[in-house]
Structure formats: structure tokens, C-alpha cells
Amino acid sequence: MNTELERVVSEVAKVVKGKDRVIRKVLAAVLAGGHVLLEDIPGVGKTTLATALGRAMELEYRRMQFTPDVLPSDIVGFTMYNSGTGQFEYRPGAVFCNLFLADELNRTSSKTQSALLEVMEENRVTVDGVPHALPTPFTVIATENPFGSSGTQRLPESQLDRFLICLQMGYPSHEAAMEIMRNSAGPGIDQVQGVLGRERLLELRRQAETLHVEDGIYDYLLRLTEATRQDPRIALGVSPRGGIALLRMARAMALLRGGEYVIPEDVLSVIDDVWRHRIRLHARARAEGMDVSDILMDLTERIRAV
Numbered sequence: 001m002n003t004e005l006e007r008v009v010s011e012v013a014k015v016v017k018g019k020d021r022v023i024r025k026v027l028a029a030v031l032a033g034g035h036v037l038l039e040d041i042p043g044v045g046k047t048t049l050a051t052a053l054g055r056a057m058e059l060e061y062r063r064m065q066f067t068p069d070v071l072p073s074d075i076v077g078f079t080m081y082n083s084g085t086g087q088f089e090y091r092p093g094a095v096f097c098n099l100f101l102a103d104e105l106n107r108t109s110s111k112t113q114s115a116l117l118e119v120m121e122e123n124r125v126t127v128d129g130v131p132h133a134l135p136t137p138f139t140v141i142a143t144e145n146p147f148g149s150s151g152t153q154r155l156p157e158s159q160l161d162r163f164l165i166c167l168q169m170g171y172p173s174h175e176a177a178m179e180i181m182r183n184s185a186g187p188g189i190d191q192v193q194g195v196l197g198r199e200r201l202l203e204l205r206r207q208a209e210t211l212h213v214e215d216g217i218y219d220y221l222l223r224l225t226e227a228t229r230q231d232p233r234i235a236l237g238v239s240p241r242g243g244i245a246l247l248r249m250a251r252a253m254a255l256l257r258g259g260e261y262v263i264p265e266d267v268l269s270v271i272d273d274v275w276r277h278r279i280r281l282h283a284r285a286r287a288e289g290m291d292v293s294d295i296l297m298d299l300t301e302r303i304r305a306v
Contacts, residue, residue: 002258007195011056014191016049018176022167025273026053028252031208034164035120035140042145044169047103050141051189054099057201058194061099066108072115076125090127095119098135102142106152113159120162137201164245166277211251212261220264220305221247227299228279233290236280246274264305272296
């Protein structure tokens, strides 16, 4: 693995025990210039992971707790009249940072959720018709509680599609839980040191964007994408945006392992994380207990890279 990026993983792993695989995938999403959705029950380290990653990469980060009373203006900012100058002035919102942690995103209103759509797609906000560019790099890491939990609502598909990957942390192993218990009274997030820096992150992003991809890999990605649209169990297959998202993540994973080009294993390592939240099954498939992850596994076993 790229030793420089391994140091970032090691720093985050100081406070997020036993989740190196998840840490690497979140780091890969940041390298790919995408946004991350962490979906799981409260208390498994989602917020700690996002905060530690921001510290390790020396990014300016802000955290907002999403509740039903959070307004769109809290996120994107607002204009107000300055009686001293006689002019209207723009006051930036919480998203003006490098890493924005949207905690429990699915507990707020649909109107507030929609305020993030332009932010995540265009890296800018528009207030009173005036666009304002966000800092570079910019990444949203959002957490959501499982649908059905108290006060939650399902995120719309247009919102989900803005996230490059969707991950689940899961409970720690017995050994990792023991380590968490031992260090519960320790320094916590303060022990995470900055090891990368914003400018170096931008350089690594450019490397990931230009990492070599053979025509055979492009063909492999397209055949997988088309298979999701033709499978009778799937009601909503993967869009061209979803196919490009998988390509971006595969490039980032190749960079993480220190490779100079993308291989099929880079694609397979993240296909579930990139596509699971983009695919919708037919009602019959759901009634029969089918799962998107199982269908993707079936497709990848049948469709091989040439």
C-alpha cells in the first residue's frame, strides 16, 4: 500500500479500532473527490471516523447535528442587511470547510436535505441568485440512522445518488471491543496527528484521476453496468453516473494499494459500496428475501473481466 496513505489509515485506526477496511474505503472516496454516507446504528464510531480522518489529513472540518429544526440557511448561509454600510452582505453557512460532517442527516426535513444537493454536486452554494464557491478540497461525510429508527425518514434517491459510496461500520470484533474498553478513558480523538496536508491531498487526487485504465477494464465496467439494467430482479439499475462512480473508486483503490493501473480486483473490492444504494429491487424480489448485495455478487461471478 502507498506508505503515505497508510500513515493516514494508521492515525485514524488509533481511535477507530478493527475497521481498517472501512477506513481505507472512506479515504479512497476522499481521494476520488466523492462524498460518503455511513449508514448504521448509533454508537459504532461513524462520527469518530469522520472527525479522525479530518484531523489526519489536516483539513478544516465542521460538524452539524441534523435535527428537524435545522434550516437550509444554517447550511448554505444567508444575506443580511448591514446598516453601517447600507448594503446586503453574505454570511457563509456551515458547509464552508474542507470536510463537512452531516451527522444523522435523515433526521432533518426534506427541504434541509435538498439544500445539500447543489453543494454536493457543484461544490458551491447559491444564495439569493449569487453563487459562492466552496473551499477545495471539499467532501461531505454524512451519517444516517437505520430507516425506522425514531425520528428518521428515508433519503430520496436523488440525494443518495450524490454519495459516491455507502458504507456500514458494523459492530467491532471481540478483540477490537476489548481495545476500545481499555482505551475508553484515554486521550481519544486528540491523539490523532495530521500526516498528509491539504495540498498533498489535492496532488494525490490528481494522480487518482489520471491513473491508467485499460480498455478491457472499461469494457468490464460497462458489462456490469448493463447487467444491472437487464436483470429481471432489478427495478432500477445503475445509471451512467453510477458507472463513472465505480471507475473513480476503482482508480482510488488502485492508488491506495500503490498500483500504477486499475485491475479487476480494484473494481470488485468496492462495487457493493458504490452500487448498493443506487439499485432498487422489484417488489417480488424483495418479497422473496433477495438482497442487493447478493445479486451483485451473483452478477460479478457470472461476468468476468477479459
